[in-house]
Amino acid sequence: MRTRTEADSIGVMEVPAEAYYGVQALRAKENFPITHQQLHPEFIKSMAKLKKAAAITNRDAGLLPLNIASAIMKACDDLIAGKFTDAFIVDAIQGGAGTSANMNANEVIANRAIEILGGTKGDYSLVHPNDHVNMAQSTNDIIPSAGKLTAITLLGDAIKELHRLYEALMDKAEEFDSILKMGRTQLQDAVPMRLGQSFHAYASVIHRDLLRLEDATHTLEMLNMGGTAIGSSINVSPLYLKNICKNLNKITKGNFYLADDLFDATQNLDGFVSVSGVLKTCAVNLSKMCNDLRLLSSGPKTGIGEINLPARQNGSSIMPGKINPVIPEVVSQVAFNIIGHDYTITMAAEAGQLELNAFEPVIFYTLFESIETLGHAAQTLTDNCILGITANEKHCKDLVNASAGIATALCPSIGYAASAALAKESLKTDVPVRELAIAKGYVTTEEADKLLDPYTMTGKRYAKVDYYACRKAVTQG
Structure with a gap:
């Protein structure tokens, strides 16, 4: 050679x-x-x-x-x-x-x-x-600025996938709005709700994540280009400082601007920590949702079994017919990785000394992976899970009727003590609360129908939130 x-x-x-x-x-x-x-x-x-x-x-x-x-x-x-x-x-x-x-x-x-x-x-x-x-450059302004440009580009792709997830969840909220199910707190029966409300809650938290990610993107638009080694702009012409971001914006179609304090912008990496924190928050929310999907689909015969997740692959090399919730599982694993990356990014940003942080390479290595895998996880969750979820409507209703939790709806009419007694007896005898309340003369059949009406017990229907309209309203103050 x-x-x-x-x-x-x-x-x-x-x-x-x-x-x-x-x-x-x-x-x-x-x-x-x-x-x-x-x-x-x-x-x-x-x-x-x-x-x-x-x-x-x-x-x-x-x-x-x-x-x-x-x-x-x-x-x-x-x-x-x-x-x-x-x-x-x-x-x-x-x-x-x-x-x-x-x-x-x-x-x-x-x-x-x-x-x-x-x-x-x-x-x-x-x-x-x-x-x-x-x-007119230094590693110390080029590298952090390149990190910001890259993160903004990758965040754009992740935001698109999360918006698709949001839309899919909202569609399921509409589809399942009339299905009555049992709400649970601390894994125990609580009070009735509608299955659509569960999915609307998932959509709502993804909506907040989208807004946070958009805001995080804007925190990265401030650059230290022209600060060179430590922020003093040594070897840089005044014309360069005035025009570098303008010329960059022509190339990128971006909205980058020069930091007021180039010393600050060169040595402090809190913007990346902030973005990582938002990614972590979104990862936590996705994993919590996936935990719920696994629980609600558990069984399917011996668990909760209120919903069915799409079958994606064989779940066992030894147990015939077993299907596992592999998509929620992989999303949670992505979340665990992002949460770990957040700690790495936090410590790397904290470890900077004086006029420069020397640990940007590991920040970018982990941050870029967090952004990309978050988007990929949202994509597979949407396409290979959420869109194909079906509800076991009759089973949901049977679980509600068999639960003592509906006794809560009777409290305003017959009082807490009487309602608690009905709940206790129902659990002991397996006789539904509704039947016991009518038999004991606490309520008539007509009163029971009114008090235990699904929409009376479960509250209002939620309107779909327009993410882009909300984003515009926030942007305009």
Whole structure:
């Protein structure tokens, strides 16, 4: 294999002659054999978008020659289009606060730009990774900014899947609205409710999660581009600071803006902690819902068995005909992983010292996985579970009639003590509360019909909440 010799402040190394990466990326590959996973493809694109915006801004400031700026911009466009990802050889988790990732991007863009200008890879006299591609930048503003761009993109996909889940839950709430079932507290019979109300409650909490995720997305729009090493904007022109976000927004169609305090924005990563916290909250809600689905479908003959989940695969290698709730199970496992990632992100953000946090690589590695797996979990929950759920209406009604819980509805008419006595006797004799109340003369048949009417006992119907209208109202204050 032909090689070229490249040098850095540590020494010299032989780099494959046709490689787009350079000595610093190669050294990082040797230093960090941690996850054996590449940088996230979207993160690579985000760095390229930032580098392109920087090249445009430096060109307009008269600091970057037109031909070099043009070549850098074309090289960045290649990366944005998904090309040359195999040239990113550094591990997703790395020491140095992301310097290796930044230099890998600088080297690839420089060598591609050299190629565009007709030169030979490694001839940095034409386009230099530091002097030209990294002009007016530092790892310490590029990496956190790329993390924010990436998270926003991934959150958009997750939000779409959660909205589909919300709509599916609302449809089930409508479908099951007339089905009476037993509500339960602490796993014991409580009072009657409608099955549709259960699903409306699930939809309501997903609706809140959607609003929280939208808000979290906006917290990531503040960037520290131009802060360079610590926030002092050393080696940055005033024109760059004024226009870097404007040029970035033209490339991304985003709403990014420069932080008022670049020192703060460089050293503090609370925005990522906030986003992770919202992801954790959503994960908790999804897992709680899935616990409910497993309980409500349990049995199906010896458990609660009020609903049927779609059969997705054999549930046992030894028990014929056994079907397990595999979709809710996998969603809960995703939730456990996200909750663990939140702790990692929390500790990594807390561990920063003075003017920089060195632990962004592990934050992004875990955060991106949390966002993506949350969206994937929502997708499989919607398509492979919620849409196919059916109700066992007669069984739901039989359980209500057999429960002593409906005695609560009689309390306003006959008092707590008499109602409690009826409930106790019903549990002992298996005679329904309704029959006992009529037989003992507490209520007439007509009064019992009125007091124990499903909609009297279970309250109002809930209207469907329009997520997008609610989002617009919140946005407009």
